[in-house]
Amino acid sequence: MQKSISGFSKLSKVEKINWLIANHFGNNKQAKTVLKSYWNEDKKLQQLHDEFIENTISNFYMPFGVAPNFLINERLYVLPMTIEESSVVAAASNAAKFWLTRGGFKTTVLSTEKIGHVHFTFKGEKDTLRNCFETLKPQLLKTTAPLTKNMEKRGGGILDLKLIDYTSKMPHYYQLEVTFETADAMGANFINSCLEQIAVTFETLSKEASNLKGFLPEVIMSILSNYVPNCVVRAEVCCAVDDLSLEGHFTGNKFAEKFIQAVRIAEVEPFRAVTHNKGIMNGVDAIVIATGNDFRAVEAGVHAYAAKSGQYASLSHATLENNIFRFWVDLPLALGTVGGLTALHPMVKFALELLGKPSAKDLMQIVAVAGLAQNFAALRSLTTTGIQKGHMKMHLLNILNQLEANPAEKEQLITHFKTNSVSQRAVFEALKNLRA
Numbered sequence: 001m002q003k004s005i006s007g008f009s010k011l012s013k014v015e016k017i018n019w020l021i022a023n024h025f026g027n028n029k030q031a032k033t034v035l036k037s038y039w040n041e042d043k044k045l046q047q048l049h050d051e052f053i054e055n056t057i058s059n060f061y062m063p064f065g066v067a068p069n070f071l072i073n074e075r076l077y078v079l080p081m082t083i084e085e086s087s088v089v090a091a092a093s094n095a096a097k098f099w100l101t102r103g104g105f106k107t108t109v110l111s112t113e114k115i116g117h118v119h120f121t122f123k124g125e126k127d128t129l130r131n132c133f134e135t136l137k138p139q140l141l142k143t144t145a146p147l148t149k150n151m152e153k154r155g156g157g158i159l160d161l162k163l164i165d166y167t168s169k170m171p172h173y174y175q176l177e178v179t180f181e182t183a184d185a186m187g188a189n190f191i192n193s194c195l196e197q198i199a200v201t202f203e204t205l206s207k208e209a210s211n212l213k214g215f216l217p218e219v220i221m222s223i224l225s226n227y228v229p230n231c232v233v234r235a236e237v238c239c240a241v242d243d244l245s246l247e248g249h250f251t252g253n254k255f256a257e258k259f260i261q262a263v264r265i266a267e268v269e270p271f272r273a274v275t276h277n278k279g280i281m282n283g284v285d286a287i288v289i290a291t292g293n294d295f296r297a298v299e300a301g302v303h304a305y306a307a308k309s310g311q312y313a314s315l316s317h318a319t320l321e322n323n324i325f326r327f328w329v330d331l332p333l334a335l336g337t338v339g340g341l342t343a344l345h346p347m348v349k350f351a352l353e354l355l356g357k358p359s360a361k362d363l364m365q366i367v368a369v370a371g372l373a374q375n376f377a378a379l380r381s382l383t384t385t386g387i388q389k390g391h392m393k394m395h396l397l398n399i400l401n402q403l404e405a406n407p408a409e410k411e412q413l414i415t416h417f418k419t420n421s422v423s424q425r426a427v428f429e430a431l432k433n434l435r436a
């Protein structure tokens, strides 16, 4: 029977660990050793990590890899990638190398607007609310002036404020919809602060408004939206179809035909679309995490965008016209290169420096390219060798570690599997034979 506890948050880190080990691990010292083995010896660095979140008891490592040779808009980048899954970094690097000699990646930021809402109910007549909103609008905008002053200096601020009638979906439900430009910040705190200020002012001024005929708006909540269909970047590659030919596999035309069919399947069939887009997110999330951005927000927004037609579909598209193969992806990405963890986490700082201290717009482009590259690598494998060959080749070390192979055994088996296909069973058998 597990015990509940009151006041856990007030315990010291050591007390928290002691309580956990005593109550959930039968006082097993090994569990404590595992936690401690992930503490950083540098006390200042450890404290920094302890304070990122609440109730921290240890650190959780993720590998930090790099993918070189990304030619983006004529500039070469090495991409930082934080991800636990084998073969993703290799696939990104492989795609980067492929496109390096075919013109590289091109990107365009299509829009950068973010959005937030004051959700409220109003039980009076719609027209009285509309008139009241129009009267109050200048004051609602003015009330955010102290909050928007600095953002305006950086080229951002509030772009628009609208009243939206949602009563057809839910009785009495309206929104104040606010659009923002947040320059190099992801902007969540800025947006939420502005929204909360607008909400307070809206409720206060409504009480004084004489034209609402006794009905008052009641604010439910004020919050940014992680759905950013007007903050979109396009990444694309194109080349002559003959340049796609894969030695030992297909002609350029055959490869393009199969590749485009694979994309088309993801455009029309949701089961495939989810896996297809997961492949894109392999690249997107790895850089979003490495640069200290909020991958949950990005994931939620991207998948909503993939379903914007009413059916979940592929985020990427491909065509073959006049012997030119074109492959592109549009992604809604609200990212920041200032604020949040960007100035705090040493590895995030390293990642941003590696990318040449990008602006938020630059980072949108780099992340979209990583998504497209990943999608290209996966589809190229899927439509030629199958995914398992390359994926399992990269996964070999994980299997060997799982089977507790020693360094000499690893070396011999890596050589063995250069010419044999990798599977859990095959590695198990090969290690058994080696040990025998």
Ligand code: HMG
Pocket (backbone or CB within 6 Å): 085, 086, 087, 088, 089, 090, 091, 092, 093, 094, 095, 097, 275, 276, 277, 278, 279, 280, 282, 374, 377, 378, 379, 381, 382, 387, 389, 390, 391, 393, 394
């Ligand atoms: P390969 O042709 O056997 O590799 O591909 P290679 O040994 O000939 O090397 C070619 C290049 O690949 C290298 O160039 C590297 O750029 C890269 P070099 O550095 O030699 O100049 N590369 C590596 N980079 C770092 N470490 C390595 C490494 N090996 C090669 N160890 C590869 C092998 C795995 C790259 C290829 O088969 C591939 O791209 N496969 C796709 C793998 C993939 O997509 N993995 C994601 C996980 S699967 C998934 O979750 C998504 C999925 O479900 C999505 C979907 O369904 O659409 C598939």
